[in-house]
Amino acid sequence: MLYPITATHYLVLGAAMLAIGTIGVLARRNIVVILMAIELILNAVNINLIAFSRHLGQVHGQVFAIFVITVAVAEAAVGLGILIALFRNRETVQADEINLLKW
């Protein structure tokens, strides 16, 4: 069960990393760490894509992983820009203290 490495091992690893990232997004209060947890989630997706690319014996999964990395870069850049603007206006990086839109 443990020894011949199959795609299932990579998929389980991806699922574990997705779970860790989701816990980080849901449970942490610091916005910087939340953005890092989103990077973890996107890397879990990449692990899955590469595993299926190897499983099927073609490189389409790798091309999709490149697109995922592109989106991750754009997300990190815009997210950190928003974070700087937020800190300049509100002097806080705690996600639950930014509740202006909350009813």
Place this chain on the structure above:
Amino acid sequence: MWVDAFFFYLFAAITLTGAVLTITRRNAVHSAMSLILSLIGVAGLFLLQRAEFLFAVQIVLYVGGIMVLFLFVIMLVNLDQAARMRQFSGQWWLALACVLAILAEIVYVLGRGSRVFQFAPPAPPAQGGNVEQVADVLFKQYLVPFELASILLLAAIVGSVIMARKRV
């Protein structure tokens, strides 16, 4: 083939350790360093899966680019006060329970279907290396998404510059 298994478990351990440390450290700089560790582990997994181009991209772009961006922002934003406050929100136990339930479900389903997921037999030696194959597929079949990705990056550049400007 035991070398493959050894390196898989080594890189998996690096990746998961880095990920857990990332979401549990109090200091954001320590979190960023743990995230670098985790991303290097993922890069090793890419190399193990014969995705050499993505291995290089992962190192250069994630470890070299995004993490420097994160560290810059951590230096710009004063996090000393945040490090002394409560780190987890009130519903952390609910989030943990829900996510662990979903993880157990996914692992159970994957275990049920694990016989289907054998790796394909090694393909006949294709023309060119990994970079040539990726470029071939990327520029022939995915040309429009490629151009759209460049537009997305342009929008992200403009958006981040505007958001980080002096007055918004």
